[in-house]
Amino acid sequence: MARRPGRPRDTELQERVLVAVNELIDEAATITVSAVVERSGVSRAAIYRRWETLDKLTAAALDVGRMVVRPPEGLPVREALKYGFPTPGKGRVGAFPEDRLRQRLLLALADIDLQREYWRGHVSQRRVPLLELLERGREQGEIRADADLEAALDLLSGVFYYQIVVRGESLANPETLERCNAAMDIIWSGISVAAADR
Template sequence: MSDLATTGAAAARQGRRRGPGRPRAEGIDERLIAAALALIDAGEPVTAGRLVDRSGVSRAAIYRRWPSLTDLVATALDSGRDPHDIPTDGDLRAALYDAFLGGAERGMPGYPEERMRRRLVLGLQDRVVQRAYWDAHVARRRVSTIGVLRAGVERGILRSDVDLEACADLLSGVFYYQLVVRGASLADADVIARCRAAFDVIWQGMAVE
């Protein structure tokens, strides 16, 4: 997919020459994301031709909205995920716990586990996709996690010498290990229990004694 970036940029420039500033038709973004998701969930390559066939949107319209198909795929892969805005005005441990384990405990009907697995596969196959997803979505979600950890340090709840970036990696890594290495499902009770235990260990390691 990374070789489509040049084509996307050219199409975007062509679209701008035809009519910069024109109002966009309602619903086109949603149709494109839905078409990309249908292809991703079916395990089919996301190409401009397939998107046009499934969505009815022109190639020029696609590239007016996304500079490349990689960016569209990254947006589609994040569709359905809960916002990761963690409050810092209350119980920080409870807020962090809910952000990382609440979704798994409640189930995530809008973001099926199979889509998460497809995201991992696509990222491993194409580092451009992986980087685009990181820049557009993961890095932004991570800001909220770091904010909670920093608030804990400022309140004197967490140790002042903790590496916030490393701790954020630890928290996320627990869940990816279940999926990638153990081949487990986050819907299984024993997996959730294992993640809960790991969260407790991480928090205890960060907390002021």
């Protein structure tokens, strides 16, 4: 079959491999290079040319559907933060199935090397715009000068993970998102200059 114009072969192979890995993830199957080769039809050599390790490949597949969110310019920081997290009435950020999120958590918790690779290569990169937003808030005097912004972002993200990991809730549930939004307000009150001045 002729290749479609405008789509480099490398891109086609990459997509086939990532689809194959995500199919294995969704089936809760063991992810091995042999299984990916069989499922995708892409050679072992071609896979290793693109991803040096199985952890790098799995991390890349886990991140399919995730997105780097850049809040609109000109909003107060607290309002802009809502664009980086699911909120009531807005739904989840990105097009990432919750079942895959749960499976991702299982895989990462079972494999510390995969967990660290996913953090280094993907999660830490998605945090950059939100850290920049918080830094801007500090520069503009909305956020306390002594606030630990990395810790604040960990707290904000942790609110949502706790619902899934500990409470067994769905982020599609409006009540769950209302609870998360209330927790975000509490965290904001801890780093906000206005709240500290009250």
